[in-house]
Amino acid sequence: IAWKGGPVFSKGAASFKVKGRIQYDAGMLATPHSVQDRAKGYSNELRRLRLGGEGQLGGGFGYKLELELSDNSVDLVDTFIGYEKGKWLVTLGNQNAFQSLDELISDTGGSVMERAAFTDAFGFERRLGLSAQYRSGLLLAQAGIFSDSADSLTNDADGPDGGDENNSYGVDGRIVLAPKLGKTQLHFGLSGHWRDFQRLSETPQRYRQRAYLHSANSRFLSTPRIAADGETHYGAEFAGVRGPLWWAGEAHWLRVSRPGLADPTFFGGYGEVGYVLTGESRGYRNGIFGIVKPARPVGSGGWGALQATLRYDYLSLNDRDIVGGTQNAIIAALVWTPVEYLRFNVNYARLDYSDAAILAGGRKDYGVDVIAWRAELDF
Amino acid sequence: IAWKGGPVFSKGAASFKVKGRIQYDAGMLATPHSVQDRAKGYSNELRRLRLGGEGQLGGGFGYKLELELSDNSVDLVDTFIGYEKGKWLVTLGNQNAFQSLDELISDTGGSVMERAAFTDAFGFERRLGLSAQYRSGLLLAQAGIFSDSADSLTNDADGPDGGDENNSYGVDGRIVLAPKLGKTQLHFGLSGHWRDFQRLSETPQRYRQRAYLHSANSRFLSTPRIAADGETHYGAEFAGVRGPLWWAGEAHWLRVSRPGLADPTFFGGYGEVGYVLTGESRGYRNGIFGIVKPARPVGSGGWGALQATLRYDYLSLNDRDIVGGTQNAIIAALVWTPVEYLRFNVNYARLDYSDAAILAGGRKDYGVDVIAWRAELDF
Amino acid sequence: IAWKGGPVFSKGAASFKVKGRIQYDAGMLATPHSVQDRAKGYSNELRRLRLGGEGQLGGGFGYKLELELSDNSVDLVDTFIGYEKGKWLVTLGNQNAFQSLDELISDTGGSVMERAAFTDAFGFERRLGLSAQYRSGLLLAQAGIFSDSADSLTNDADGPDGGDENNSYGVDGRIVLAPKLGKTQLHFGLSGHWRDFQRLSETPQRYRQRAYLHSANSRFLSTPRIAADGETHYGAEFAGVRGPLWWAGEAHWLRVSRPGLADPTFFGGYGEVGYVLTGESRGYRNGIFGIVKPARPVGSGGWGALQATLRYDYLSLNDRDIVGGTQNAIIAALVWTPVEYLRFNVNYARLDYSDAAILAGGRKDYGVDVIAWRAELDF
Structure with missing residues (x-):
């Protein structure tokens, strides 16, 4: 029995670990007085609750199996069967489609509370699919073919007379180079994504985003409903860590394919710098950032770790x-x-908006302020 | 590895325990013939199913994380992060708000199957919040500030155009003195509760209660919908244990604040005496009653423990x-x-009713009889 | 700590095991061109996701407690309290009602992906109830009294003004003789089932079935809605194992009781032969088939086990x-x-249909082809 927040059991090549997560959020949203929206003011929520396990069966086969309670409905998160052999890892099931650095970082390992605005606006989510990963030295290459999210594939998700005959699919890939220059770990990434909505194109798409705070549900940015038959999106990632300092930036373009009309391309990106004030380093492994592990935790003569981040989104x-x-x-x-x-x-x-979907009196260009806090536990 | 129904793992200051609960109920409801309601007769249900874990992370930080399946929908029960230091315990997350002795006793540790009528009628429930507890000698003091239940705070819980901008909040406190006189453990408690509905006051409140049996869903008592902007409630508790004998009584008043109208005050209370026929004592700890632990369990040469209770409600x-x-x-x-x-x-x-919400022919004053049984497992 | 896919903990007479299951399905459905139905073509889904535990409390008392996520809604599967003494096992809670060999075999232990068509068409499901089992030498006898499925008994399952006063009930029994002739294990089974719909008879019944593939939701076979007040069904089972070879066959009749009209009897059955190409035997225990345990698993110098089945349904x-x-x-x-x-x-x-519920142009008699695959993990 080893210990990683919870116990890790193992016997020969087999292992098992219980996994749990709690995120409790609260915040204040201040808008101009002329905004008539219920999202204003205080709100709080149990953001995520997760329960599951992961383990190895032997022979290189492993699994992860998690249930999430989010907005009081049960969601699937990572739930897959994996096979690892040497530098290769094959994964079958519900998983992330290598969308972007910020999306792939665990929500309990992020530098800020909510991911970059483009990750929600562009509809990043886990999907059922088959993926392969190759890792060797500096290089990490990932590719997969995916259908849709598990809840979009249920029997009652496709209209009253439909059944679950959602036949959308997509192909996703990502390449990361992670060279180390002296004490500096660098990260260069590119990802590309193509998706055919198939029969989903019968329903129009909408791209939208909240005012940072998830517990306030109003979408200050929102496109109208767009009749579309597919999407192409691609992103570039650059990041690095050197001692207590880290930085990261991404740019992501999403092009919506409209039959018979010109295709619009939306764009999102962010840049951040962060510093661990107590001197530790932010973890980096397998092409993503991890958490800061406190060198002097509470209960062992210290006060834990403190990190600060400034991000433009x-x-x-x-x-x-x-x-x-x-x-x-x-x-x-x-x-x-x-x-x-x-x-x-x-x-x-x-957050400064122009052409906001929610009016402030007659104005569409204005700013809002958010203060938000979260307690989060993850093992 | 220790054992408490299920295994308890620990390593240094860290620990983990799996938690589970099953409650399977059945019962008969006999009403006067003139009552026209489907609740009459036999009914059964899987009352509660719970799966989760609790543990310690070290440094005084701990957690509890549980999912409950009740009425086939997933509910949150105790799901919080705690910090304990000396006589103080701080708890953040979904938890009980020190409502009353009967509400705080575990549903698998109660003396009777269902809690006192006022606990449901007054809408006691777990809520998201921050609480502090101080315990020293005879004294237990608890206080907290709470928003609303986790499912009332979800994004789709506040009306079709609303989002989750429910901004109700309340303050709750409870003081218990638990002196021991010779072999007699006494319990004196007072609790006070104040809540501002804020925007929830747009929807009227209703206070109601079933005919004891939860699987029969009809509410024989029910107020009309009341336009209200807040609640104040307070309760008094007195209880004791001496050897196999125990007793308990509570009185609880709830005042509904109606803008522009006189505020009604509702009242509930109960008194009970119980006795463990096989000689064990009912547990008492941390200001609440626990279970009776059998001295001679089945499989160890005995027949377990048997307890009897008589309650007026x-x-x-x-x-x-x-x-x-x-x-x-x-x-x-x-x-x-x-x-x-x-x-x-x-x-x-x-149960004898007057002014019942369900008519028996033309009568509103009549009685009903309930026989109910439950199998329950909890570890 | 023993190991069965996951860890098994025990201390004295008490034990605990975490349980998990993942099933990820995909498939193609080819119909005549004239069929106008969305079920055609490719579909996939997360078929089942299960998380739970089972254990012993000591004194002969044990339990199983599982949550299933299927079609993204939470279902109850085996969730019961059991008591075992000598040749007797008493079980209280949500469980299978000894419906048929094919239904009782675990869905991760079946010879083919989906059970025989009659098991869905006749509405086999777990129900809340009390059962007893007696096992001695060749004989296995099982009987129980059941109400309805846990989700049919919830407070909001019985109509908007109803509550959970579903009072249907049934009696089910099964007898198995499992003689061993030399190296040949034989299985003879009979089961009988009677159910009174009680107030459920206010809603008509429908019997229907998919085209084998669960992810394609359209029902190619379907009766109209039948006003009925009960059901009687009975089945015969014959099966056997000899080394790597096994065979199984069942016949099942269901008679629907229609007040004032002649009662129709529906019929289903299957026959199969299977062979483990790598030489292992299919497990047989407690009146059902189990899995094939690979003699030379991947990671231990082998390629695992491979089995082939041909079934007529x-x-x-x-x-x-x-x-x-x-x-x-x-x-x-x-x-x-x-x-x-x-x-x-x-x-x-x-699958060759006659009188299909979905028309192919004007025809009701035609055939469809299905290719389906599944990855499944179960411990």
Whole structure:
């Protein structure tokens, strides 16, 4: 029995670990007085609750199996069967489709409370599929073929007379180079994604985003419903760590294929710098950032780890004839990790909108302020 | 590895325990012939199914994380992060708000199958919040600030155009003195509760209660919908244990704040005496009753423990211009605990109503009889 | 700590084991061009996801507690408290009602991906109830009294003004003789089932079945809605194992009781032969088939176990004035078990319909082809 937040059991090549997660969020949203929306003011929620396990069966076969309770409905998160042999890892089941660095970082390992605006606006989610990963030295290459999210594939998800005959599919790939220059770990990534909506194209698409705070549900940015038959998106990632300092930036373009009309391309991106004030380093492994493990945790003569991040987050849902609005946001975050697997996150965000979907009196260009905090446990 | 129904793993200051619960109920409801309601006769249900874990992370930080399946929908029960230091315990997350002795006792540790009528009628439930507890010698003091239940705070819980901007909040506190006089453990408690509905006051409130049996869903007592902007409630508790004998009583008043109208005050209370026929004592710890641990369990040369309880349970939802009905009930219960963590519960209840919400022919004053049984497992 | 896919903990007479299951399905359905139905073509789904535990409390008392996520809604599967003493086992809770050999075999232990058509068409499901089992030498006898499925008994399952006062009940029994002739294990079974719908008879019944593939939701066979007040059904089972060879066959009759009208009797049955190409035997225990445990698993110098099955599956929902259609199906299956607890299943099915509920142009008699595959993990 080893220990990683919870017990890890093993016998020969087989192993098992219980997994759990709690995220409890609260925040304040301040808008101009002329905004008539219920999202204003205080809100709180149990953001995520997760229960599951992961393990190895022997022979290179492993699995992860998790249930998430989010918004009081049960969601599937990572639930897959994997096979690892040497530098190769094959994964079958519900999983992330290598969408972007920010999306792939665990939600309990992020530098700020909510991921970059484009990750929600562009509809990143786990999907059922088959993927392969190759890792060797500096190189990490990932590719897969995916259908749709598990809940979009259920028997009652496709209309009253439909059944679950959703036959959309997509192909996704990502390449990361992670060279180390002296004490500096660098990260260069590119990802490309193509999806055919197939019969899903009978229903129009919408791209939209909240005002940073998830517990306030109103979408200040939103395109109208777009009749579309597919999507192509691609992203570039650059990041690095050197001692207590890290930085990261991404740019991501999504092009919506409209039959008979010009295709709009939406764009999102962010840049951040962060510093661990207590001197530890932010973890980096397998092409993503991890958590900061406190060198002097509470209960062992210390106060844990404290990290600070400053992020600029941009999103534009304006292109061609589509006006969904743009966001220019500054986010400042402090994360305190008293003991490993437990974090407290306090964020301030200033979001400036143009062409917002929610009017402030007659104005569509204005700014909102958010203060948000989160307690999160993850093992 | 220790054992408490299931295994308890620990390593240094860290620990983990799997938790599970099954409650399977059945019962008969006999009403006057003139009552036209489907609740009459036999009914059964899987009352509660719970799966989760609890543990310690070290440094005084711990957690509990549970999912409950009740009425086939997933509910949150205790799901929180705690920090304990000396006599203080701070808890953040979904938890009980120190409502009353009967509410705080585990549903698998109760003396009768269902809690006192006022606990449901007054809408006691777990809520998201932050609480602190201080315990020293005879004294237990608990206080917290709470928002609403986790499912009331989800994104789709607040009306079709609303989002989850429910901003209700309340403050709750409870003080318990638990002196020991010779072999007699006494319990004196007071609790006070104040809540501002904020935007929830747009929807009227209703206070109501079933005829003891949860599987029969009809509410024989029910107020009309009341336009209200807040609640104040307070309760008094007195209880004791001496050897195999125990007793308990509570009185609880709830005042509904109606803007522009006189505020009605509803009242509920109960008194009970119980006796462990096989000689064990009912547990008492941290300001609540626990279970009876059998001295001679099945499989170890005995037949387990048997306890008997007689309870009087009163509820009045009549005050000012509001007529919700009153209940005078006598409940008799036998609980057999063959081995620790497993109980079988048989109850008889006679409930006399006046001003009932369900008519018996033209009468509003009549009585019903309930026989109910439950198998329950909890570890 | 022992190991069965996951860890098994025990201390004295008490024990605990975590349980998990993942099934990921995909398939193609080819119909005549004239069929206008969305079920055509490719579909996939996360078929089942299960998380739970089972254990012993001591004194002969044990339990199983599982949550299943299927079609993205949470279902109850085996969730019961048991008591075992000598040759007797008493079980209280949500469980199978000894419906048929094919229904009782675990869905991760089946010879083909989906059970015989009659098991779905006749509405076999787990129900809340109390059962007893007696096992001695060749004989296995099982009987129980059951109410309804846990989700049919919830408070909101019985109509908007109803509550959960579903009072249907049934009695079920099964007898198995399992003699061993030399190296040949034989299985003879009979089961009988009677059910009174009680107030459920207010809603008409429908019997129907998919085209083998669960992810394609359209029902090619379906009776009209039948006003009925009860059901009687009975089945005969014959099966055997000898070394790597096994065979099985069942016949099942269901008679629907229609007040004031002649009662129709529907019929289903199947016959199969299977062979473990790698030489192992299919497990047989407690009156059902189990899995093939690979003698040379991947990772231990081998390639696992491979088994092949050919099954004929018949269903008739035509009787009296009811025309629900008939199915004549041939199913061929290959199951690869690389390591114990993990299987990959590839199936081909040809289903010939007469009186189908979905028209092919003007025709009701035609055939469809299905190719389906599944990855499944179960511990």
